[in-house]
Each structure stands twice: as structure tokens, then as C-alpha cells.
Amino acid sequence: MLGYILRRCAMLIPVILGVVFIVFALMYVTPGDPARMVLGEQAPQVDVDNLRAEMGLNDPFLLQFGRYVYKAVVHADIGRSYITKRPVWNELMTAFPVTLKLSALAMGIALLVGIPCGIVTAVRQYSIFDNIVTLFALIGISMPVFWLGLLLILLFTVKLGWLPPSGFDSVQAMIMPAVTLGLQSVAIITRMTRSSMLEVVRQDYIRTARSKGQKESVVIWKHALPNALVPVVTIAGIQFGILLGGAVLTEIIFSIPGLGRLMVSSIEMRDYPMVQGGVLFIALAFCLVNLGVDLLYAWLDPRIKSQYS
């Protein structure tokens, strides 16, 4: 198992290098001059040219890329923001906890609502509750996050005046963003739990448990659920990774100073080091979450565990 973990971690290195290369290439071809953005539209061309040289923007692409990788690997330095002049790492460390908190809250809602709904709909398949939840799950998956956010603001801020329309500094302020970001995951986890439970309850060992006279609640909670949750854990982990990268729209709607919003504003300002560092950071987090999911999956399912031990 340890060998497998080390192998997976080693495989991250070329992937992350590839991500840096892609983002570097994308920023390289992006129209607009960062030096002009820093100095403003009125700045004389001479100053802009000097700043471009100072920033190393006139160097060939591969040289810029090599310099970035060298600094990142040898000096653990992923650059400074063109706009705030602060180290990119510090900026990311300020924004990331906010995104992490938002994603964790959204995931918490998704698990707390999605798993029970999935279980009940599977146990009472084709009941009215099943039909209603299935329909709501489909609506949840189909609802644009940014529209849901606006509708919640319209209802709970404009009409009822219960919740603040923006920010993330109080429990009240966290409710709408977490629900907005989490609704799609609620729907996905409900559907996954339902189909996984339906598959498990048809298996022979469940029939055996029932034929032995076990109570239905024991059959469901003790025998069926632990096995049904294995694929749900995988989906939940993958969803968590997606939430980390997909929180951008929610952060923009509710003016939350998270990583996604930082990325979009950095793209608008042509703040290349911030964008490169940000995408690199999110990709790394995404890969680590996926690695964690694989390991958790192997830990939960002895059949997979045996392949690596």
C-alpha cells in the first residue's frame, strides 16, 4: 500500500509540471500587456517597455517557463502579484481557507441531506417521496448555480430580509453561499446513494439477512448501508475536489474573498503570477483530494486493498 501511495505521489510531479506549462502557455498567448495594466493606460511607452524588461516578459517563452519552474522548485517561490506586490503564496493562503470553508460547508450540507434522501428513496422505491426527491434531484442538477444564488438573494434578502446578500464572516452570511454551492452535490449524492442502495439491497447476503428474520431497519442500516456507501464516498470526494475549483461563481455572486474570485480578478488584471500560482494550487489540491479518495476507496473496499498490498 505504501508503495502505491509513493507511486501515486511521484506521478503527481509530471502532472503538476504539465499544468504549469499549460497555464504558462495560456497566459503567454492572452491578449493584453501586464506592464501596461500595472502602470495604467496613461503611462509613457518607455516606462512600460522598461517594466516589461524588468518583469522578464521580453524573454522567450521557454526561458520564462524554465525560470518559473526553477524558482518554484529550488526556492519555493511562485512569484509576486503584479498588482498587490505581495508574494503569490501569501495571497493564496489568505484566500484558500475561505474557499475551503465554503466547500466544506457545501459538502456537509450535501452529505447530511443527500445520504438520508438517497436511503429513503431506495427503501421506498416508486413511492411519492421517491418521485418527489428524484424530481428535485434532477432540478438541483439542472439549476445554474449563479441563478440559484440570485434567487436565494431575492427571497431571503430582498423579500424577507433574513440573510445578508454578501460576505462570509458570520453564520448567517454563510448559509446562502453554502446552500448555493452545495445544492448540485446534494442532488448528485442523493442519486448516487439511491442507485447504490438499490443495487446492494438486491444482493444475496441481504436476502439471507432478511430470511434469518433480521429487522428491516437492521438489514438497511447494518448490512446494506456500509456497502452502499463505498461508491458514495468516492463520488463525495470527487465532488469535493470539483467544489474547490467550482466555487468561483458562488464567490462572485456573494462577494466572498475566496480563491475563485481571486483567480477571476487576477485574469481580468492580467496578473499572470497570481493566475499561474492559483491554477497550480487548485490543480494540486484537486489531485491530492483525488488521491485521498482513491486511498479511502481502497481502505473501504478490501477487494481493492488486496490489489495494492
Added chain:
Amino acid sequence: MQTKKNSLWGQVFARLKKNRMAMIGLCILFGLLATALLADIIAPFPFDEQDLFATLEGPSKLHWFGTDEFGRDILSRIIHGSRISLQVGFVAVGFSVMVGGFIGAVAGYYGGRTDNILMRLMDILLSIPQLLLAISVAASLGPGLLNLMLAVGIAAIPQYARLVRASVLSIRDQEFVEAAVSVGSSDLRIIFRHILPNCMAPIIVQATLGVAFAILTAAGLSFIGLGLEPPTPEWGAMLSGGREFIRDYPYMTIFPGMAIMITILGLNFLGDGLRDALDPKLRN
């Protein structure tokens, strides 16, 4: 002789017809296609016609969905917006299916080092969350319909590459492929003529759901200002424009959002129905 009814796709359609949700999805999709095709005829006003004496009017007999801050009819803009959304959805997915499908087919068919190199490249793209990748590509390409389609399409390539590769791997060693090799068919002919047509089922399901995701992503990009520019009637951009008026004129956000949701819902109904209809476990 196989009659149409007994062919695979005949059976699939027969099963699909029994699925009420899938039929609703199909009706929604056909309705949208008709709306997009006939937009010039059925829209009560041109999408960019401004009436500065009728700005920010609520829903009325003349303007069913009200007017925006420039006095443009929201219903007409939503009707014309269906063209943009469907175009983005289908073209972006068509692009990612073609490119991703080709990469996946080549990787799966040749295997070995080719497979390793291509799939590691796909792993790199997959390690960037899809929305973030679409945002980065859209930012580097600049605004515009074609760029929006490309941004959304590029971000989805790895999914199709993986899907097609897995399908190709599962059938590449079957006897009919061996037979094609033994009669001297070229690799390209074998891939496109013999292997890919047999991988269509999962691709069609994924593509149907992919169109929904592409429309959502494109609307999201326009919402944050990285998609289409005004006065193009894109649903996401309309939502974004209505955001600042949400307190007093909520209809400006409600109707475009509803259009997006109904479209996505219809495609999801259809995609789910197709998946059930094509699922081998459910076949006779």
C-alpha cells in the same frame, strides 16, 4: 433479416418511448430547436431593438417577460438566446467528441507508448477543474462566440478521450476487428469504420449530458464576463445584466434563468433516459 424494430437502435428507441421523463426531455429539446430555428419569425421584437420610452417595464401584454434597462424585449432576447445556447452546446460538445474521441481511439487502439503519452496529457488537463480550465482558455482567447465554444469544448476533451479509450479497449480484441485486420484494412479504417461505431452508445449518453454541461458552463462564463459581449442575447450574460436590478426588477433574472434550467433539465431527462435505454443490464 433484421427489421428496423429489431435493430439495436430500434430497440433503444422503443425503450426510450416508454420512459416518460425521456420523452419530456425529447419534447423540450425539439421545442428548443424549433424556437432557435424560427427565432426570427416567433420573436415579437428584434433582440437588439431598444425602446427608451419602455425601459424596465414589468411583464405585460405587449412584453410578456418585460423589458430590460434599454427597453429591449426580454422574451425576444430569450428566444434568440436559444440559438446561441444550443449552438454553443452542440458545437462545443461536437468539438470535444471529435478531438477527444480521436485521441481516445488512437490511444486505445495502439496502446503502449502512444496510449501512455496521450493519456498522461489528458490526465494533466483533467487535473485542472473543468470550469477553471474553461475560464483560463476563455480569458486567453478573448470574447466571442467561436472562442466561447472552443473554451467550453477544450475543457471537455479529456472526458471523451477517456470514455472512448475505455470503449475501444473493450472491443479492440474482438473477432470482427481481427477479421478487418486480416483482410488488410488500414488502421484508420478499422478505427473509424469498425471500432468507433460500436462505441457509440456511451458516447451518445455522455454527449447528451455534455451538451447540458456545456450550456451551463458557457452561461457561467458569460455571467462572469468571459463569454459573449453585449448586445448578444446570451442567457448567462442576460442574468448577469439583470443582477444589479434584482431588487426592483427581479423578472430580468428570473426568466433567463428559467430558460437555462428548462434546457438543462430537458437534456438531463433525455440523457438519463438514453442511459437507461442503452444499459445492457436492462436489455432483454
